[in-house]
Structures are given as structure tokens and as C-alpha cells.
Amino acid sequence: xxxxxxxxxxxxxxxxxxxxxxxxxxxxxxxxxxxxxxxxxxxxxxxxxxxxxxxxxxxxxxxxxxxxxxxxxxxxxxxxxxxxxxxxxxxxxxxxxxxxxxxxxxxxxxxxxxxxxxxxxxxxxxxxxxxxxxxxxxxxxxxxxxxxxxxxxxxxxxxxxxxxxxxxxxxxxxxxxxxxxxxxxxxxxxxxxxxxxxxxxxxxxxxxxxxxxxxxxxxxxxxxxxxxxxxxxxxxxxxxxxxxxxxxxxxxxxxxxxxxxxxxxxxxxxxxxxxxxxxxxxxxxxxxxxxx
Amino acid sequence: xxxxxxxxxxxxxxxxxxxxxxxxxxxxxxxxxxxxxxxxxxxxxxxxxxxxxxxxxxxxxxxxxxxxxxxxxxxxxxxxxxxxxxxxxxxxxxxxxxxxxxxxxxxxxxxxxxxxxxxxxxxxxxxxxxxxxxxxxxxxxxxxxxxxxxxxxxxxxxxxxxxxxxxxxxxxxxxxxxxxxxxxxxxxxxxxxxxxxxxxxxxxxxxxxxxxxxxxxxxxxxxxxxxxxxxxxxxxxxxxxxxxxxxxxxxxxxxxxxxxxxxxxxxxxxxxxxxxxxxxxxxxxxxxxxxxxxxxxxxxxxxxxxxxxxxxxxxxxxxxxxxxxxxxxxxxxxxxxxxxxxxxxxxxxxxxxxxxxxxxxxxxxxxxxxxxxxxxxxxxxxxxxxxxxxxxxxxxxxxxxxxxxxxxxxxxxxxxxxxxxxxxxxxxxxxxxxxxxxxxxx
Numbered sequence: 011x012x013x014x015x016x017x018x019x020x021x022x023x024x025x026x027x028x029x030x031x032x033x034x035x036x037x038x039x040x041x042x043x044x045x046x047x048x049x050x051x052x053x054x055x056x057x058x059x060x061x062x063x064x065x066x067x068x069x070x071x072x073x074x075x076x077x078x079x080x081x082x083x084x085x086x087x088x089x090x091x092x093x094x095x096x097x098x099x100x101x102x103x104x105x106x107x108x109x110x111x112x113x114x115x116x117x118x119x120x121x122x123x124x125x126x127x128x129x130x131x132x133x134x135x136x137x138x139x140x141x142x143x144x145x146x147x148x149x150x151x152x153x154x155x156x157x158x159x160x161x162x163x164x165x166x167x168x169x170x171x172x173x174x175x176x177x178x179x180x181x182x183x184x185x186x187x188x189x190x191x192x193x194x195x196x197x198x199x200x201x202x203x204x205x206x207x208x209x210x211x212x213x214x215x216x217x218x219x220x221x222x223x224x225x226x227x228x229x230x231x232x233x234x235x236x237x238x239x240x241x242x243x244x245x246x247x248x249x250x251x252x253x254x255x256x257x258x259x260x261x262x263x264x265x266x267x268x269x270x271x272x273x274x275x276x277x278x279x280x281x282x283x284x285x286x287x288x289x290x291x292x293x294x295x296x297x298x299x300x301x302x
Numbered sequence: 303x304x305x306x307x308x309x310x311x312x313x314x315x316x317x318x319x320x321x322x323x324x325x326x327x328x329x330x331x332x333x334x335x336x337x338x339x340x341x342x343x344x345x346x347x348x349x350x351x352x353x354x355x356x357x358x359x360x361x362x363x364x365x366x367x368x369x370x371x372x373x374x375x376x377x378x379x380x381x382x383x384x385x386x387x388x389x390x391x392x393x394x395x396x397x398x399x400x401x402x403x404x405x406x407x408x409x410x411x412x413x414x415x416x417x418x419x420x421x422x423x424x425x426x427x428x429x430x431x432x433x434x435x436x437x438x439x440x441x442x443x444x445x446x447x448x449x450x451x452x453x454x455x456x457x458x459x460x461x462x463x464x465x466x467x468x469x470x471x472x473x474x475x476x477x478x479x480x481x482x483x484x485x486x487x488x489x490x491x492x493x494x495x496x497x498x499x500x501x502x503x504x505x506x507x508x509x510x511x512x513x514x515x516x517x518x519x520x521x522x523x524x525x526x527x528x529x530x531x532x533x534x535x536x537x538x539x540x541x542x543x544x545x546x547x548x549x550x551x552x553x554x555x556x557x558x559x560x561x562x563x564x565x566x567x568x569x570x571x572x573x574x575x576x577x578x579x580x581x582x583x584x585x586x587x588x589x590x591x592x593x594x595x596x597x598x599x600x601x602x603x604x605x606x607x608x609x610x611x612x613x614x615x616x617x618x619x620x621x622x623x624x625x626x627x628x629x630x631x632x633x634x635x636x637x638x639x640x641x642x643x644x645x646x647x648x649x650x651x652x653x654x655x656x657x658x659x660x661x662x663x664x665x666x667x668x669x670x671x672x673x674x675x676x677x678x679x680x681x682x683x684x685x686x687x688x689x690x691x692x693x694x695x696x697x698x699x700x701x702x703x704x705x706x707x708x709x710x711x712x713x714x715x716x717x718x719x720x721x722x723x724x725x726x727x728x729x730x731x732x733x734x735x736x737x738x739x740x741x742x743x744x
Contacts (some may be wrong), residue, residue, distance in 0.1 A: 137571030160573025
């Protein structure tokens with residue numbers, strides 16, 4: 011009797027979340043899976059093709075290249091994001107003078123729209139009318155000037171930098187919360203034992219933040235593997251496909267060529283790749299929980 | 303089964319049936335209107351190419367206001383229908399809610415853009431086009447230039463679109479710079495190379511080009527192949543997958559492109575320059591020439607300095623080339639009518655007004671649009687365009703249909719590599735052969 015009445019109370023509370031999850035996550039997921047077994051004409055006529063789209067994916071160098079670029083963007087972005095984010099979060103933890111101003115400066119880009127940031131950086135990277143190259147030339151460092159978005163070796167890192175520039179504030183906030191949670195007694199004990207700030211950071215803080223870092227890394231992997239807007243606005247996947255990621259290739263396949271079935275197969279494959287990567291990252295970085 | 307369970311099952315079955323009915327299938331019921339049906343006012347939505355706020359858009363808005371005034375009850379909505387808006391609009395068409403009039407739904411020269419017509423989404427305009435115009439005594443169809451008509455016509459002989467403007471790919475040049483430095487507008491490839499040298503000597507980048515939009519770099523190779531190989535063979539090899547790159551003219555065309563690159567003919571930093579910035583560089587006098595569609599002038603109207611002297615010439619010929627030496631590449635902006643439209647006679651009236659000689663002449667003069675309607679002169683803002691059009695033997699579709707073909711990612715990225723110095727002419731040809739062989743399966 012009690013359980014029944016308890017269930018009656020729980021269901022209405024769960025229902026909104028279940029409906030939203032079903033409508034915006036489960037249904038699209040299942041539908042994408044179904045679509046990936048169909049061929050679409052431009053006008054939307056469909057025919058069942060079985061696993062043909064998946065077989066095609068295996069032999070498609072554009073998809074392989076896009077997948078490679080997606081991994082690269084994730085890796086380069088992680089290298090650009092985490093060291094400075096941890097450093098800034100640590101610095102903000104040190105009770106600096108004007109701390110709230112620095113917090114504002116670091117977080118400000120996060121409130122700008124992606125399109126604005128992408129267009130702004132597209133201009134900044136411009137080789138002749140931008141800001142970086144002319145500045146380098148006027149400082150006598152012309153040899154370092156590059157056509158950042160026009161060179162296949164620098165285009166992807168340049169996009170990754172832009173993604174990081176905009177998003178770093180969020181990661182700093184999350185990491186700052188981690189630093190704030192560190193038990194003062196443990197840090198004090200370290201100091202009493204003669205540990206310097208560097209040793210304290212490396213040997214006490216970082217190990218204690220390991221769980222948080224693992225979660226943030228998984229979040230970054232999931233987020234960066236779905237990058238679309240920056241690539242689409244800044245390079246459209248060029249030069250010659252060197253920045254093409256799975257989402258931009260998927261978009262072109264679906265909306266330029268109206269091949270929704272093939273695009274869905276790309277999406278489903280990416281989903282499984284992301285799931286696998288998430289599990290691997292979780293497994294590799296998982297350690298015994300440190301209680302504090 | 304309880305009554306409640308039966309009700310749920312019935313609702314689910316209805317939902318599945320509705321879903322099945324909505325998926326697949328053809329465009330369906332056409333509101334076939336008689337050609338003599340009177341025009342009645344009503345809400346109508348028309349796709350337009352220019353963006354809101356541009357002089358070109360304002361011109362169309364004025365025309366729409368005229369239609370609203372003449373047919374009480376008409377409320378005309380102009381919806382942006384250019385490249386960036388296409389995915390969203392096509393989704394509307396698929397769900398049966400496309401605008402009454404739209405661009406990019408049909409092109410008789412491109413098999414990849416004929417599905418909408420073949421699946422009955424579009425109104426067959428043939429009876430309307432063959433109807434006599436009471437003012438001229440001739441069919442409406444006859445008012446369009448013969449070069450435009452293949453773009454309007456499907457394989458089955460029916461017409462599914464009318465051109466509201468033409469876009470010709472020509473070599474624009476800064477006439478003042480050319481005059482000041484005594485440079486002759488190039489008519490042949492050798493003259494182009496000479497002009498490049500002279501412009502460089504004058505401290506001006508010879509050719510503005512974008513490195514961030516591959517099809518615009520492809521305009522150069524497209525024209526070179528047209529001159530050195532010819533349209534039909536190039537189209538068969540690069541887009542239709544019915545031919546191969548065996549003709550020596552392909553290597554010749556690519557070698558010519560490499561020649562330009564090795565001379566440093568392109569805008570400094572073009573690799574990282576998008577097309578708006580490249581076009582702006584040309585109008586700022588930083589580059590002497592630009593190969594571009596005739597939309598350049600209307601698109602950049604607000605950024606062209608008042609004292610800028612523009613010149614236009616056809617793409618240089620390749621003496622000894624086996625292709626078409628005077629053919630012009632271009633396209634038509636084609637508008638089609640939705641078969642599900644409730645205001646077909648009103649939509650036809652809009653099309654007739656938009657493609658009338660009077661409107662087209664005003665658009666050429668005020669906006670700088672090139673017309674596909676007979677006896678409408680070239681825009682006065684494009685000196686030389688009249689001559690280019692008269693001297694052209696024929697007009698062939700630009701890009702050979704590559705952007706809508708499965709060869710899209712196989713061709714232009716290789717041309718971009720050649721531009722960027724990442725491959726030479728022979729490597730480009732080999733890569734093209736291997737990519738096309740993979741994509742086309744031949």
C-alpha cells in the first residue's frame with residue numbers, strides 16, 4: 011500500500027524528465043539508427059539499403075580523414091586547454107588582488123556567441139588585414155607569420171585555439187570549484203612538513219583532483235568530438251579537407267547532398283567511437299577514490 | 303484486452319500509420335491551375351537571392367509592394383533563399399511546406415537538380431510559358447535568351463523554372479590600374495601572363511582569389527579545361543563519371559594554372575583570405591584582376607569606391623587549345639513554383655512582372671544584374687560585359703555541376719592543393735584520376 015502510493019508520487023516527478031529524454035534523446039537516436047539503413051533521394055524518398063552505408067563508410071577516405079581530424083582536434087584542444095586552465099584556476103585559488111576582475115576576464119569569452127567568436131578569430135588570423143601576422147611583422151618577427159587558416163598544418167591548431175579561448179572560462183570555474191573543495195588541513199599539513207607550493211601542487215593538489223580531471227577530460231572529449239560551428243564558420247573543413255571533422259562532413263552529406271542515410275551512418279558510428287573513447291579514458295584514469 | 307489498452311493500441315496504430323504516410327512518397331497533389339484562371343490576391347511567399355537591406359532586396363520589395371497594391375488581399379513575404387538558407391528551405395520542401403516560389407529547385411543542365419521536378423513537387427510551367435503575351439503577341443518563353451532555355455527545361459521537354467537573372471563568370475579588372483600602367487586587358491593566355499608581370503612590377507597583386515572557398519579557385523581550372531579540352535569531355539570526366547581524364551588538354555590546363563602560381567600571380571595571403579575579403583581587396587586596388595561571377599557588382603555594391611573603374615573581359619583564350627575558345631561559363635538564377643501553392647496564378651503574375659523587359663532593364667541599370675531576358679542591355683556599371691556577351695559562342699554551366707555531384711570532394715580540393723603549392727600539375731592530374739576512379743568506380 012505504502013509502495014503504491016510512493017510510486018504514484020514519484021512518477022509525476024519523473025515524467026517531465028522522461029518525456030524530454032525520450033523526445034529529444036532516445037527518439038532521435040533510434041530514428042538516426044533507422045535512417046542509417048535507408049537511402050534518401052533529394053526529395054526525401056527512401057529505400058532500404060541494409061548495411062550498405064556502413065560498408066561505404068569503411069572505404070571512404072573522407073570519413074577516415076574527418077575522424078582523424080576529430081581526434082586531432084580533441085587531442086590538440088586538450089593540450090591547449092588543461093594546462094592553462096589548471097594554472098589559472100590554481101592562481102585564482104591564491105587569493106590574488108583583483109581576483110574577481112581576473113575571473114571576469116577569463117570567463118568573458120564564454121558568454122559571446124560561437125558565431126561572433128569564430129568570425130572575430132577568422133579576422134584576427136587573416137594574413138594581411140588580421141592582427142597576428144601584421145603584429146609579428148612590425149615586431150620584426152615576420153618569419154613567424156603564417157597563413158594560419160590557409161595552411162593545412164596550422165589550420166586545425168588555430169581552430170582548436172579558438173575553441174579553447176572561448177571555452178576556457180567554464181573549465182577554470184569547474185577547476186576552481188575543485189581547488190576550493192581541497193581540505194585546508196591536508197594542505198596545511200603539507201606546508202608544516204616543509205613542502206613548497208610547487209610540491210604541494212604536484213604531489214597533493216593534483217592527485218586529489220584526479221577524479222575531477224577525469225570527469226572534465228571525458229566532458230572535453232564528448233564536447234570537442236562534436237565540434238561543428240567553429241570549423242564550419244572558420245574554414246568549412248578546408249584547406250583541402252585538413253580541418254574537416256565528422257560533424258562538418260555529416261552536415262555537408264546531409265544538407266548539401268541530401269544523403270541523410272549516409273550522414274546518419276556517420277553519426278551513429280561517431281556515437282560508438284565516442285562511447286568507446288569515454289570508456290577507455292574512464293578506465294585508464296580511474297584510481298581508488300581518495301576520501302577527504 | 304481492457305478498454306483502456308484498446309484505446310492505447312488504437313492511438314499507437316494511428317500514430318504509426320501517420321508516420322508511415324508522412325515518410326517517403328512523392329511531392330503529391332499538385333493544385334493544377336488553369337492557365338486562364340484569374341489572378342486573386344492572397345498570402346504568398348517568394349524566395350529571393352539578395353539579403354534583406356541590400357539595394358537588390360529593396361528593389362524586389364518595391365516590386366512586391368506593387369503586386370500587393372494591384373491585387374487586394376495580397377501579402378507578399380520575401381524569404382532569403384541563397385546558399386546558406388538552402389538546407390532549411392529544402393527541409394521545408396520535403397515536409398510539404400516549401401515557399402510558393404523558390405530558387406535552386408531545378409536546373410535543366412544538372413541531373414542532380416531535377417529530382418524535385420521528377421517527383422512532382424514543382425508546377426509544370428510549359429502551358430504558361432507557351433501562352434501568348436498580349437503585349438508582344440509572342441509566347442512568354444520567347445522573351446528568354448536561347449542560352450537560358452536549356453536551364454529551364456527538363457529531359458521530358460517540360461519547363462520547371464524561369465531565370466530571373468543570369469550570372470556569367472568573367473575576368474574583372476581594375477581599368478584604372480591597367481590604364482595607368484599601360485597594361486592591355488588580356489585576350490589570350492600569353493597576354494594574361496604579360497599582364498601578371500606588369501602588375502607585379504607596378505606593385506599590385508595580379509589576381510585576387512580566395513583560398514577558403516574551393517569552388518572559386520576551381521573557376522580557374524574550369525575555364526582552363528573548357529579552353530584546352532572542351533565542355534562535354536570535361537563534364538563527362540569531372541562530374542558525370544562517364545569519361546576519363548585521358549585527354550592531354552587536362553595536363554595542359556593544369557600546367558597553365560601552375561604557371562600562374564609559380565609566377566606569384568595570386569593575392570598575398572590568399573590561402574587564408576575568404577571570398578568577401580578577396581573581393582574587397584580587388585575593389586581597394588590591392589589586386590588587378592578577379593575571376594568571378596557577374597553577381598560581384600551587385601553583391602559588393604556598398605563597398606565599391608565611387609571612382610572605381612571596372613572592366614570585364616571573357617576568360618583568355620588558349621591558342622592551340624582543343625576546347626571552346628570563346629565559350630562563356632555561367633548560370634541562371636532559376637525560380638520554380640511549388641505544386642502545392644494555393645496562389646499559383648498570383649505566383650505566375652509575380653514571375654511575369656519580375657522577368658518583364660521593363661523590370662529587368664531597371665534591375666540592370668539600378669542594381670547591376672545581368673539579365674537572361676532578350677534585348678535587356680548589360681548593366682552600365684560593367685563596361686565590357688556587352689562585348690563579352692556578344693563575342694561568346696555559347697554559355698555553358700559553370701562548375702560542370704561538380705558541387706552537386708558525388709565528385710564534389712574529389713575535384714576541387716586537388717585544385718586547391720595546386721593553388722597552395724602542395725602539388726604540381728602532374729601530381730594534381732594523378733590525384734584527380736585516382737580520386738575520380740574511386741568515387742565513380744571506373
